[in-house]
Amino acid sequence: MQRILNKATALGASYADTRYQRFDDEQITVENKELKSYSARRLSGIGIRTVVNGGVGYASTSDFSQDRLAATLRNAVKAARSVKGQKHAFAETKIKKATVKSPRKIDPDDVPPEEKVSLVLDANKTAWVDTNVKTCLTRLGLTKDSRLFMSTEGARVEVETTLVGLAHSTVAKVNGVMENVNDIGESRCAGFEFIKSQDWNSYTAGVSRLAVEAAGSGTPPPGTYTVVVGPLILGLVLHEAFGHASEGDIVASGESVLQNKLGEKLASDDVTIIDEGIVEGGYFYPFDDEGTEKEKTVIVENGVLKNFLQSRNTAHEIGVKTTGNARAQDFDNLPIVRQTNYYLQPRDATFEEMIEEVDFGIYVRGKGGGGGEVEPGLGTFTFGVGPSKVIRKGELAETVKGVVISGSILETLKTVDAAGKDLKIITSVFGGCGKDGQRATVGFGGPHVRVRKMIVGGR
Amino acid sequence: MELADSAVKKALSAGATEAEAYVQRINNVSVTFQDKIENIRTVESTGIGLSVAVGKKTAVYSTSILDEKEIDEAAKKAVKIAKVASEDSRWKHFNKQFGKTSVEGCYDKKLENPDYKEITETLISAVSCMKAFDKRVRPTRSFLFTALENVSVGNSYRESIERKATEVAVYLTTKVEEAGMNSTGAEHQQARTWKEIKFDDLATKAAEKAVKYLKAKVIPSTKMPVIIRNQIFANLLGIFLSGPINADWVQKGRSPMTGKLGKQVASQNVELIDDGTMPGGFSTRPFDDEGHPTQRTPIIEKGVLKNYLYDTYTALQDNVESTGNATKSIGYWTRPQPTPSNLVLKPEKTSLEEIVQQTEKGLYVEQTIGEWLSNPVSGNLNATVTHGFLIENGRETQPVNGVIIAANFHELLMSGIQMIGNDPRSSMGLGAGATVYSPTIKLAELTIAGK
Numbered sequence: 001m002q003r004i005l006n007k008a009t010a011l012g013a014s015y016a017d018t019r020y021q022r023f024d025d026e027q028i029t030v031e032n033k034e035l036k037s038y039s040a041r042r043l044s045g046i047g048i049r050t051v052v053n054g055g056v057g058y059a060s061t062s063d064f065s066q067d068r069l070a071a072t073l074r075n076a077v078k079a080a081r082s083v084k085g086q087k088h089a090f091a092e093t094k095i096k097k098a099t100v101k102s103p104r105k106i107d108p109d110d111v112p113p114e115e116k117v118s119l120v121l122d123a124n125k126t127a128w129v130d131t132n133v134k135t136c137l138t139r140l141g142l143t144k145d146s147r148l149f150m151s152t153e154g155a156r157v158e159v160e161t162t163l164v165g166l167a168h169s170t171v172a173k174v175n176g177v178m179e180n181v182n183d184i185g186e187s188r189c190a191g192f193e194f195i196k197s198q199d200w201n202s203y204t205a206g207v208s209r210l211a212v213e214a215a216g217s218g219t220p221p222p223g224t225y226t227v228v229v230g231p232l233i234l235g236l237v238l239h240e241a242f243g244h245a246s247e248g249d250i251v252a253s254g255e256s257v258l259q260n261k262l263g264e265k266l267a268s269d270d271v272t273i274i275d276e277g278i279v280e281g282g283y284f285y286p287f288d289d290e291g292t293e294k295e296k297t298v299i300v301e302n303g304v305l306k307n308f309l310q311s312r313n314t315a316h317e318i319g320v321k322t323t324g325n326a327r328a329q330d331f332d333n334l335p336i337v338r339q340t341n342y343y344l345q346p347r348d349a350t351f352e353e354m355i356e357e358v359d360f361g362i363y364v365r366g367k368g369g370g371g372g373e374v375e376p377g378l379g380t381f382t383f384g385v386g387p388s389k390v391i392r393k394g395e396l397a398e399t400v401k402g403v404v405i406s407g408s409i410l411e412t413l414k415t416v417d418a419a420g421k422d423l424k425i426i427t428s429v430f431g432g433c434g435k436d437g438q439r440a441t442v443g444f445g446g447p448h449v450r451v452r453k454m455i456v457g458g459r
Numbered sequence: 460m461e462l463a464d465s466a467v468k469k470a471l472s473a474g475a476t477e478a479e480a481y482v483q484r485i486n487n488v489s490v491t492f493q494d495k496i497e498n499i500r501t502v503e504s505t506g507i508g509l510s511v512a513v514g515k516k517t518a519v520y521s522t523s524i525l526d527e528k529e530i531d532e533a534a535k536k537a538v539k540i541a542k543v544a545s546e547d548s549r550w551k552h553f554n555k556q557f558g559k560t561s562v563e564g565c566y567d568k569k570l571e572n573p574d575y576k577e578i579t580e581t582l583i584s585a586v587s588c589m590k591a592f593d594k595r596v597r598p599t600r601s602f603l604f605t606a607l608e609n610v611s612v613g614n615s616y617r618e619s620i621e622r623k624a625t626e627v628a629v630y631l632t633t634k635v636e637e638a639g640m641n642s643t644g645a646e647h648q649q650a651r652t653w654k655e656i657k658f659d660d661l662a663t664k665a666a667e668k669a670v671k672y673l674k675a676k677v678i679p680s681t682k683m684p685v686i687i688r689n690q691i692f693a694n695l696l697g698i699f700l701s702g703p704i705n706a707d708w709v710q711k712g713r714s715p716m717t718g719k720l721g722k723q724v725a726s727q728n729v730e731l732i733d734d735g736t737m738p739g740g741f742s743t744r745p746f747d748d749e750g751h752p753t754q755r756t757p758i759i760e761k762g763v764l765k766n767y768l769y770d771t772y773t774a775l776q777d778n779v780e781s782t783g784n785a786t787k788s789i790g791y792w793t794r795p796q797p798t799p800s801n802l803v804l805k806p807e808k809t810s811l812e813e814i815v816q817q818t819e820k821g822l823y824v825e826q827t828i829g830e831w832l833s834n835p836v837s838g839n840l841n842a843t844v845t846h847g848f849l850i851e852n853g854r855e856t857q858p859v860n861g862v863i864i865a866a867n868f869h870e871l872l873m874s875g876i877q878m879i880g881n882d883p884r885s886s887m888g889l890g891a892g893a894t895v896y897s898p899t900i901k902l903a904e905l906t907i908a909g910k
Contacts, residue, residue: 025792035545039519040536041792042529043506056498062505062523072503079499082575086495114543121545135713171713171836178836222680222863222908253493255599255634257641332502373828375845377599377634377643380861382829382843404832406843406863406908436491436602455677457841457863457908 001150004048004073009152011077013050015090017151019289020046021331026108026142028116030124032135035117047331048076051090055083056313058334090312091322093292095151099158102284104191108142108164111192116140119195120166127170127204132212134178135171138204140164140195141187141429147289155291161284163189163441165429168204169368172211179215179401181368181386183207187429189284210368214387214401220456225361226391227405227454228354231424232366233385235444238273239342239433240374241381241409243444246299246307247325247337247435248314250376257379257410258305265303267413270449272345273300275309277324282341282443283427287324289335294324299342303413311337329438336436341427344446347419354418354450356394362456363389363396364405379409404457412451420447462525463611463619466509469534471615475511475541478534479553479614481748482507482525483791488573490603494586496579497600508791511537515550521792551775554785557617558752564739567652570605570625578603585662589633592666599632599643605653612750622745627653631662635669642675643845644668645826647690649885649894651739668825672846675858678909684821684877685864685905686814686850691827693886693897695840696804699868700731701893702835704758704766705797706773715836715869716764724764725872728807728879731759733768735783735800741885741894742800746783749795753783758802762873768797788893799893806898807879814878814901816853822907823848823855824864838869863908875903 001018008016023043029036046069047060057080061072124138146160165187171180186203188194229237245256258266277285277294285294290312298306310318311326314337326335355363370384383405390397425445432439460468463480470478485504491497507530508521520537522529586598606626613619628649635642646665648656687695708714716724725731735753737743746752749771757765769777770785786798815823822844830842847859866875880899 034547037517037519037794038540038544039521039792039794040540041520042522042524044522044524055496058498058500059502061503062525063503064524068503075501079501079575082499082579083496084579086497088498112543113540117543117545135711180834180836222865222906224910249600253600254597254636255632255643332504334498334500370832372832373843375643375828377632378641378845378860380828380843380845382832382863384829384832402834402839404829404841404843404863406829406861408861436600437489437604455861455863455908457865457906 004069005150005152007073008050013052013077015051015152017049017149018046019328019331020148022146023330024144028120028140030120030138033121033125035121038117043330045331048073049334050076050080051088052077052080054087055080056088057083060332088313089316091315093290093312093322095153095155096287096291096293097156098287100286101160102162102189104162106192108144108162108192123166123168123200123204126201127168127208129205129208130212132172132174132215133170133208134173136208138166138168139430140166143429149289149291151291157287157291159287161189162191163187163429164192164195166195166200167430168207170208170211172208172215174212174215177215179211181207181211181214183368184428184430187427210387213399217399217401219402220362220390220400222457224453225456226358226452227361228358228363228391228448228450230365230448231445232426233364233369233383234446234449235343236366236372237381237383238344238446239339239442239444240372241379242273243339243342244374244376244435245379246309248308248310248318249337251308252314252317255377257377261305264305266305266410267300267303268416269302270347270416270419271300271303271413274298274345275339275342277340279341279425279443281425283441285340288326289328290326292322292324292326294340297323309337309339311335327440329440333438336438338435338440339442341425341443343425343444344419344449346421346423346447349418349420351420351448354420354448355391355396358391359393361391362400362403363391364403381409382406406455406457412454415452416449417452418450420449422447461611461613461619463613466507466530466534467613467615469531470509470511470537473534473538475513475538477512477553477615479510479749480507481787481791482611484609486607488605490578490582492582492586492601494598496582499575506791507533508787509533509537510794511541512550513538513541515546515548516541516544517547517550518544519792519794549776553614553616554749554751554771555616556781557620557750559620559745560736560752560754562736562743562745565624565651565743567625569653570607570627573605581658585631585658588659588662589666592663593670595635595637596666596669597634599634601631604628612748617750620746620750624744625651627656629656629658629661631665633665633669635673637673640673642669642673649741651741668846672858672860675860677861678849678859680909681907682904683907684818684901684903686818686821686823686899686901688825689880689882689884689897689899690886691824692900693884693895694830695868696802696897697886697893697895698831698833699835699838700802701799704768706767706769706777707797709767710773710776713836715838719764722764723762725759725762726874726876727762728876729759729762729872730805732757732803733799734803737801737803740801747785748787749785751781751783751785753800756782768799770795770797773797802893802895804897806881806883808881809878810881811899814880814899815850815855818850818901819852821850822859823850838867840868841865865906865908871902877901877903
């Protein structure tokens with residue numbers, strides 16, 4: 001890789017970096033007590049970013065022969081030369097040399113395939129809690145992501161992250177009505193010891209019971225409600241509707257609803273939002289894909305917008321420091337500004353206090369929800385949530401299903417009037433966040449919060 | 460020997476009783492731009508998905524590295540995994556019907572070596588059209604993507620066959636801000652050849668949209684007829700039908716279309732075909748991802764359900780022929796699933812303008828988010844409208860956003876389709892998998908959740 005960097009300089013690049021990656025992914029799926037699929041995948045290659053006359057060019061390949069690497073470098077330089085009229089420059093960053101690994105006791109590769117299969121089979125079998133359960137799907141995911149970053153500035157950062165997890169979904173049918181609870185399960189940046197330490201049998205049974213309960217319940221009438229929001233769905237909404245709008249590239253392009261709003265009070269006093277590289281339960285992200293150390297970034301403090309997330313390029317354009325948020329899905333992609341672990345800081349309310357003061361509303365829960373989508377330019381968001389509870393005269397009442405919440409993020413955050421003292425941050429080996437055609441594994445979460453105005457629809 | 464064939468051979472000598480190899484080589488160029496070009500990226504992406512069977516036990520192993528040593532290792536690993544797998548009692552065999560259907564309009568030689576100069580000039584011209592439409596319009600982050608794809612598929616029954624295709628897609632976004640109000644406008648087009656993309660027209664339309672929706676607001680909850688723009692209705696058709704007409708869903712009892720062959724599932728005016736051979740179609744190809752030739756398969760004729768879509772595995776369960784719909788829609792590293800190719804809803808003669816004029820009161824929906832949260836099993840549709848217009852007495856009066864539209868899609872299909880437009884366009888979304896072509900549709904009463 002050092003040879004490529006030297007050659008890039010010789011070809012006229014004012015800056016170049018290379019990213020080598022090897023990604024191993026194993027997925028085991030059990031459907032209805034039978035192994036449905038066992039697939040393993042290796043992705044490996046190298047990407048080269050060059051800056052020539054202020055233009056950025058990128059090229060990548062999976063072919064490590066000297067010829068192809070040289071051709072890939074030439075492609076990157078040619079692409080950079082074709083970008084006319086730009087003055088791409090990178091804000092300064094601390095040049096690091098480091099090798100870091102996420103905590104791991106047992107390498108998933110060292111566990112025999114039959115042991116993995118039998119664990120997933122067992123978890124699936126215990127999910128058949130009663131005759132209302134119609135379909136059960138259990139998945140085990142094991143990934144290992146090794147990346148080496150080097151630049152003409154002398155950086156050399158090597159990070160290896162192992163992420164493992166199990167997820168389950170159950171379809172239940174009660175009185176002819178089908179309901180699917182598809183849960184993202186539990187994942188951790190750890191080795192196979194995490195998988196061994198969990199009681200997956202009671203986990204999958206819990207998902208099934210929720211599906212049965214939901215199948216037998218109704219949908220709330222559409223309208224605007226007071227809602228108490230659980231950590232999972234809160235984290236998702238924050239990530240999608242506020243987090244993306246706080247990404248420096250979206251801000252710099254003028255697309256973000258947060259543009260020109262630094263220093264403004266955008267949310268109630270209870271809202272403090274953080275993006276942090278290493279947190280309990282989240283995704284392990286000590287360095288970004290430009291070799292910058294990812295530290296704790298305060299986005300919103302007591303309702304006031306403080307910072308945006310930056311890469312070296314967006315930081316340069318805005319005239320600030322990079323926050324270590326330049327991330328690439330893999331060696332095929334250029335790093336773009338992404339969140340790492342984005343969460344709402346807890347406060348002092350208890351869950352009971354938040355519920356007590358609601359005359360009529362909904363306790364919105366994320367488990368089994370369907371994800372969501374945001375129009376970033378407008379801040380309009382919509383999310384499918386899991387089986388939830390009606391709140392009536394300060395108490396949790398019947399279960400409701402098929403709930404969709406929607407709103408405009410800047411208005412919604414102003415109506416947050418309580419945040420809990422609990423904190424849960426999660427990540428997932430099965431999914432990730434999509435932006436510009438790239439996926440990234442992220443962490444998200446927060447405490448329970450109460451929101452006074454949320455549009456609720458049925459699905 | 461072709462790489463796919465040598466991989467199959469290696470798997471057999473490693474102990475597989477059957478093997479199938481799918482080798483993919485893609486060259487992408489993608490350009491990120493705003494008012495200027497931001498960057499140009501060029502990617503050579505390769506991969507092999509090696510599926511093996513040991514008796515009735517199966518597994519898939521894949522790698523992005525296409526050299527002999529890596530493939531030796533892949534073959535051994537795949538067989539090792541398959542041996543610990545449990546038996547699939549329904550397993551018969553891999554595809555034995557190989558062949559190519561003749562298809563047209565899917566390859567543009569120009570995209571073999573994309574000309575960066577022409578590309579950048581075309582994009583800059585498009586961006587200038589946005590500002591020319593209205594100087595308040597700001598171009599925001601936009602993307603261009605071209606691909607040259609080469610796939611070969613072979614298995615232990617047949618020597619590999621090869622296909623080549625090109626793709627080009629553009630996604631343009633704009634924003635207008637005025638007096639504390641925000642509005643966005645986006646347009647998207649995907650095609651197989653460079654000349655089909657109307658860059659300047661799309662840019663002008665995106666700008667027009669941003670200006671048009673500047674004063675959009677949430678309206679009170681109500682019920683009224685809804686007109687859904689072609690590309691958005693295409694998305695909805697994809698969400699609600701691609702699963703239910705998939706033979707795998709039907710065989711597992713998950714599909715609401717189970718047991719409905721030969722029965723009315725839609726109103727008489729609905730004609731839907733899965734056409735893997737449509738000239739220039741975004742999902743057109745000579746053979747599917749297990750080497751089976753593609754074809755035209757009628758799905759709904761005069762509202763009556765005619766066929767489900769099959770790959771080899773599901774076809775062998777029902778003792779029928781595969782319809783050539785095996786697709787690795789997630790990637791080369793997965794087993795293929797029956798997936799629609801080009802799913803085409805037949806247009807009629809009414810234009811969008813005429814549909815609006817003939818609407819006394821209704822909501823025109825131009826863009827939505829979150830429609831994929833809908834449930835294809837129950838048919839419950841919901842989508843949040845980001846760009847909509849209230850129609851009163853045949854005219855667009857108030858721009859609308861932030862409301863949720865809801866209905867049961869299967870009921871709408873049966874009795875809610877009031878008018879079918881004459882303006883087919885394809886669904887959004889890049890990459891492999893189904894493409895749906897639909898005209899604009901007017902639907903009977905939907906629930907609208909707002910203030």
